[in-house]
Amino acid sequence: MASRASARTYPLYEGEFALTGDEARPYRGYVKFTWNPKPRMIAAGERNVSTVDDILGRAESSERWVRKGDVRIANANPLPVPPAAAEEVWSNGTGTSYMEDTIATPDVGAGDAIDRITFLLPNGWKSLDGGNIRDGSRPWLWRRGRLEIDSGAWKVTIDPRPGLSSAFWKELKASGSSAVTHIGEIRRSDGSTFAAIEAESIMNVTRLAIGFAIGRATQCLLPVGWRGDVAVWTRWHTGGIDRMQSVQSILDETEAVEQLQKILIGAFNFAIDDYTEEILQYSISYYLSANYDVNVEIAVALAISGLQMLSYYKLMEERKAYSNTAWKNMSTYDQIKAYLTSFSVDLTIPSTLSYLVDVQTALGPRDGSQRDGLQCVIDMRNSVIHPTREKPARWTSYQWAEASHLALDYLRFAILDLLGYSGGARTAAQQEKWVGSLTPMPWDQP
Numbered sequence: 001m002a003s004r005a006s007a008r009t010y011p012l013y014e015g016e017f018a019l020t021g022d023e024a025r026p027y028r029g030y031v032k033f034t035w036n037p038k039p040r041m042i043a044a045g046e047r048n049v050s051t052v053d054d055i056l057g058r059a060e061s062s063e064r065w066v067r068k069g070d071v072r073i074a075n076a077n078p079l080p081v082p083p084a085a086a087e088e089v090w091s092n093g094t095g096t097s098y099m100e101d102t103i104a105t106p107d108v109g110a111g112d113a114i115d116r117i118t119f120l121l122p123n124g125w126k127s128l129d130g131g132n133i134r135d136g137s138r139p140w141l142w143r144r145g146r147l148e149i150d151s152g153a154w155k156v157t158i159d160p161r162p163g164l165s166s167a168f169w170k171e172l173k174a175s176g177s178s179a180v181t182h183i184g185e186i187r188r189s190d191g192s193t194f195a196a197i198e199a200e201s202i203m204n205v206t207r208l209a210i211g212f213a214i215g216r217a218t219q220c221l222l223p224v225g226w227r228g229d230v231a232v233w234t235r236w237h238t239g240g241i242d243r244m245q246s247v248q249s250i251l252d253e254t255e256a257v258e259q260l261q262k263i264l265i266g267a268f269n270f271a272i273d274d275y276t277e278e279i280l281q282y283s284i285s286y287y288l289s290a291n292y293d294v295n296v297e298i299a300v301a302l303a304i305s306g307l308q309m310l311s312y313y314k315l316m317e318e319r320k321a322y323s324n325t326a327w328k329n330m331s332t333y334d335q336i337k338a339y340l341t342s343f344s345v346d347l348t349i350p351s352t353l354s355y356l357v358d359v360q361t362a363l364g365p366r367d368g369s370q371r372d373g374l375q376c377v378i379d380m381r382n383s384v385i386h387p388t389r390e391k392p393a394r395w396t397s398y399q400w401a402e403a404s405h406l407a408l409d410y411l412r413f414a415i416l417d418l419l420g421y422s423g424g425a426r427t428a429a430q431q432e433k434w435v436g437s438l439t440p441m442p443w444d445q446p
Contacts, residue, residue, distance in 0.1 A: 266419025
């Protein structure tokens with residue numbers, strides 16, 4: 001079951017290791033990955049006491065930040081084979097000391113001249129489409145689900161693990177757990193070798209784009225660099241991984257792989273340098289923070305902030321549509337409206353959001369015209385960002401929830417436009433909710 005799988009720890013290494021800065025006094029123990037209470041890498045081991053510091057304890061650090069340990073192993077070329085188990089217990093013998101702590105080790109082994117990187121992807125997506133995958137032990141059996149992308153520089157292949165049944169996904173969501181659902185591989189499109197550091201950007205953009213599509217933060221977890229069939233490099237670091245919860249995803253299981261292919265290609269084409277990669281990262285960070293397990297009032301504020309950032313990037317940095325003076329004289333509403341309407345987003349409140357229509361009625365007209373959906377959402381957001389005793393935030397939880405649905409739909413459209421996406425996506429405000437129901441992009445409308 002998913003809950004049992006998510007509770008497991010995965011041993012990565014057993015043997016001698018040292019903490020960076022203390023290499024002369026190594027430990028004997030293990031390194032493992034664990035899901036609970038949150039995804040993390042742990043090193044644990046025992047060593048002989050050799051100094052007064054080990055007996056009396058080290059002085060507390062005066063540093064402001066508590067830094068995770070960085071582990072070093074002496075012989076990492078090739079990488080040691082992971083052990084079957086990692087449950088070492090301190091012997092508590094005379095003259096020994098024991099440590100067990102979370103670590104973050106950026107590089108283990110030699111990351112130069114590798115021909116591919118494999119990685120694990122947690123809490124991914126359910127799909128009925130995708131390319132065929134042949135069973136390695138039973139080559140006459142096939143299953144669907146492969147995702148393949150070739151950006152021209154990099155080729156990314158991601159396969160679902162066998163056994164991802166409807167019962168598996170149901171249990172994973174019901175328990176709010178985590179599990180590895182997909183396995184990925186990155187290669188150079190031309191088959192040439194590369195250094196692990198050269199794949200940093202493609203791994204970052206891959207996890208951002210997939211996180212946006214599924215509505216939760218995920219990672220290219222435990223990457224391993226290979227030379228032929230020999231593992232020579234890895235990274236013992238987790239990053240942020242959201243547990244499996246029911247959140248709004250733009251994917252529909254009938255064509256999830258096709259949707260992801262478009263989103264990933266769009267992300268690779270957009271993030272061509274450090275600046276555009278930052279824009280992608282910030283916009284998706286706003287989106288995921290608002291979409292995943294946050295109070296609805298704050299979700300509205302986060303979505304509007306993401307739209308403000310993208311409005312400035314698109315209209316000022318990219319298109320230079322306004323002078324600095326003209327932009328500063330525009331209200332937040334006017335700035336975001338100019339941006340959203342530039343790619344045909346309809347600002348009318350959808351009929352499905354009846355509680356937000358009640359907000360529109362309660363607010364009344366502005367400048368002689370009925371407020372549109374964006375104006376209602378921004379007015380509600382202002383009561384959170386700039387609360388006053390004279391104008392308290394008086395809206396119900398249902399009205400706030402529907403405001404967050406519409407604000408996040410606006411931000412979804414904005415990011416999809418950024419990626420040059422064409423086709424359908426699931427949205428919060430759409431009328432039909434059953435499998436196969438998709439909302440066409442505003443810019444695809446006749």
